[in-house]
Amino acid sequence: MKKPSWLFMATLVISSLALLISCKKKDPVPENIPELITRATITFTPSGGSSGSSVVVTATDPDNIGAQDIKVDGPINLTKGTTYTLTIQLVNGLYKPTDSGYNVSKQVEAEGDAHQFFFSWNTGLFSNPLGDGNIDNRNDPVNYGASVDKNGRPVGLITMWTTASTPSSGSNSFRVLLKHQPGIKSNASTSADGESDFDLTFMINVN
Numbered sequence: 001m002k003k004p005s006w007l008f009m010a011t012l013v014i015s016s017l018a019l020l021i022s023c024k025k026k027d028p029v030p031e032n033i034p035e036l037i038t039r040a041t042i043t044f045t046p047s048g049g050s051s052g053s054s055v056v057v058t059a060t061d062p063d064n065i066g067a068q069d070i071k072v073d074g075p076i077n078l079t080k081g082t083t084y085t086l087t088i089q090l091v092n093g094l095y096k097p098t099d100s101g102y103n104v105s106k107q108v109e110a111e112g113d114a115h116q117f118f119f120s121w122n123t124g125l126f127s128n129p130l131g132d133g134n135i136d137n138r139n140d141p142v143n144y145g146a147s148v149d150k151n152g153r154p155v156g157l158i159t160m161w162t163t164a165s166t167p168s169s170g171s172n173s174f175r176v177l178l179k180h181q182p183g184i185k186s187n188a189s190t191s192a193d194g195e196s197d198f199d200l201t202f203m204i205n206v207n
Contacts, residue, residue, distance in 0.1 A: 037092060040089070044086050047084060059198070072200060077205050082163050085159075086159045087157065113150055114183070115179065116156060116189070125172055126161055126163055153185060169207060177198075178199075181194035
């Protein structure tokens with residue numbers, strides 16, 4: 001029997017390697033990478049005819065996953081009986097402001113079907129929404145308004161709040177939790193599902 005030529009054998013080996021590489025490239029790679037956030041800016045702006053100045057607090061983590069701890073300023077000092085629009089701005093300062101990866105808020109909005117903000121606070125701070133937030137129970141009220149994803153589920157980059165008519169200060173807290181839930185966000189998903197992009201707690205007063 002005639003032996004295969006070296007050229008035929010080489011061609012066979014190369015073809016086999018090409019097939020293996022092609023198969024590897026087609027293997028699906030699951031994506032569940034939390035957003036990298038170095039600064040979160042929380043702004044309460046009087047709205048709905050309410051007067052007063054905006055209240056701005058920030059949380060900063062310059063190296064994100066590095067050795068430096070996150071620094072949260074505050075407290076949040078709100079006026080009693082006032083309606084506010086809360087906006088949340090997120091950036092990744094490891095990028096330049098002109099880079100596409102800098103504005104994390106835009107990424108969260110674009111990937112709204114994989115993100116949701118959850119909130120908690122001390123009972124009695126707000127007259128609308130009532131309660132203590134939806135971190136412990138996702139069905140507790142939060143006024144997400146038009147800040148929803150393509151499926152009509154809440155995101156929370158913009159929310160509405162009305163403070164109680166009775167002052168409250170001292171040991172109150174306001175917690176903001178952003179969950180990363182690709183493929184699992186649903187009408188029943190909770191703050192326990194997915195990865196946390198950030199979890200911040202601010203002191204808050206209503207005067």
